[in-house]
Amino acid sequence: MLRWIALILLLVLIGLQVKLWTGNGGVHEVETLRAAVKKQSDDNQRLLQRNQALGADVDDLKHGEQAVEARARGELGLIKPGETFYQVVEQPGAAASAATPAPAASSGGH
Known part of the structure; x- marks a missing residue:
C-alpha cells in the first residue's frame, strides 16, 4: 500500500515538473517574456x-x-543683406590626395 502511494506521488511530481518546464506559463515562456520586457x-x-x-x-x-538663424543658414542657405556667399568646390583628385598623408621626411642627426 505504501509503495502505491509513493508511486502515485512520484508520478504526480513528474507530471508537475513536465508542466512547469513545457506547459503554458512555464519557465521557457517566462524567460521569453523577460527578454521581451528588457x-x-x-x-x-x-x-x-x-x-x-x-x-x-x-x-x-x-x-x-x-x-533659428543657424538652422536657416545651414539647412536653407540663408544669406543676410550685405553678406557675400562663397562656395568652395574641391577638385575630384584633391579629395583623394588629401586622404593619403604624405610620407614624413627623415631628419638628419642633431
Whole structure:
C-alpha cells in the first residue's frame, strides 16, 4: 500500500515538473517574456532620450533667434543683406590626395 502511494506521488511530481518546464506559463515562456520586457525597456529609454533632445531643440527654436538663424543658414542657405556667399568646390583628385598623408621626411642627426 505504501509503495502505491509513493508511486502515485512520484508520478504526480513528474507530471508537475513536465508542466512547469513545457506547459503554458512555464519557465521557457517566462524567460521569453523577460527578454521581451528588457528589450522594450531599452527601446523606451532610447526613445525617451531622443524625445528629450528634440524637446530641447524645439525650446531653442522657440526662444533663441540664434538657433533659428543657424538652422536657416545651414539647412536653407540663408544669406543676410550685405553678406557675400562663397562656395568652395574641391577638385575630384584633391579629395583623394588629401586622404593619403604624405610620407614624413627623415631628419638628419642633431
